[in-house]
Amino acid sequence: MSEQTSRRRGGPLRDPMNRRQFLRQAMLAGLVVPPSVAALGACASSSVVGPGGSAAPGDSPGAGVTIASPENPVRWPVYEDNPPIADGLEPERGGVLQIYNYADYLAPGLVKAFKAKYAAYDIDVQQPTFNDVQEAITKIHNGKVPYDLYFPGYDQISRLVVSKLGRPLNHSYLPNISNVWPTFQDPWYDQGWQYSVPYTIYMTGMGWNSDKVTLSQYNDLPLGQLGLSLMWSGDVVNSLYYLPKGASPKILNFWFPPDGKGLVNNDLMVVLSGGKCPVLAHLFIDFLLEQRNAIRNFRYTGYQPPQNSLDPAALVDEGFLPPNLESATVLPDYFETGYRLIEQTPAAEAAWLAVWQKFKAGS
Secondary structure, eight states: OOSOOOOOOSOSOOOHHHHHHHHHHHHHTTOOOOHHHHHHHHTTTEEEEOTTOOOOTTOOOOTTOOOOBTTBOOOOOOOTTSOOOOTTOOOOTTOEEEEEEETTOSOHHHHHHHHHHTGGGTOEEEOOEESSHHHHHHHHHHOSSOOOEEOOBGGGHHHHHHTTOBOOOOGGGOGGGGGBOGGGSSOTTSGGGSSOEEEEEEEEEEEEETTTOOTTHHHHTTTTOOOEEEEEHHHHHHGGGGSOTTOOGGGEEEEOOTTSOSEEEEEEEEEBTTOSOHHHHHHHHHHHHSHHHHHHHHHHHOOBOOBTTSOGGGTTTTTSSOGGGGGGOOOTTHHHHSBEEEEOOHHHHHHHHHHHHHHHHTO
16 A cells, blocks of 8 residues: 555544545445444534525624634734744754644655655654544643644634634735645635645535445445445545455445535634744744645545646546546535635534533443
């Protein structure tokens, strides 16, 4: 196997090795992703809005809370006591860049290449991981580890800004932002991209193993023999590398509403204010935005970057996707027609967290 592997977002699988084993075993069993684990973990602190951008009734922000949505775009303030770094700084000599991320959500070869690029500064890179949003935010807030770079969903942006956990970006270090789709150079959740840079884009749809979906599904489903699951588009692409030996890629399938009216989202790269290597963090973001590096990361994670150089209509022709998974291609129009997650109000988040803690405890 090359750099390709898988990562799991948000579920309570705690051992990174078990994550890899889990996906492979799931493919052997004809399953793709456990929908209860994936959906609960991923939807932490979020609600869904439609193409018009309106939040659901009862989800209006509480006093003093700003919640970004497509109809309520937000340009976040830059605080005097949390300014961006100055222009023209050298990378931190002898610095250890702390990248806080989901397991298996970054190509290891790119980390090695970045270290080689800045070898003259004697840098190192460490990659502690988290399992869900609550764990990540708690550990960032307690400050025991000086994390430099964090990979959240955009529905976390307000808490990162208001709590001053996120560091404002200095755009002079990030010229490769011009490589990404224009919609992400001035997104509604962070107008002027003052705190965030896009990382990956993905859809939520239905994935299935055609060797397991049968006419007797009414019987197969309760027996645990039905390979049908709610899943992210990036995970079904990555599942190609976990098929049993000799199995055809043609057994994997993915469905997303053809009119684009489904759930579409994106993850971010955010520099954290508590880190010790903010210059290296900026340089690493720009490194990942380089065309060849973004493509290399795509091949590893299965998650598409919003790169101008990648023609979504040509992902099959260029070998990124097999023809049977063409429907896993994320199109720019989906971010106009699709449904988006928005951050929850504090009251809704507290209610969700209570349920999630019970779920994790097995009660």
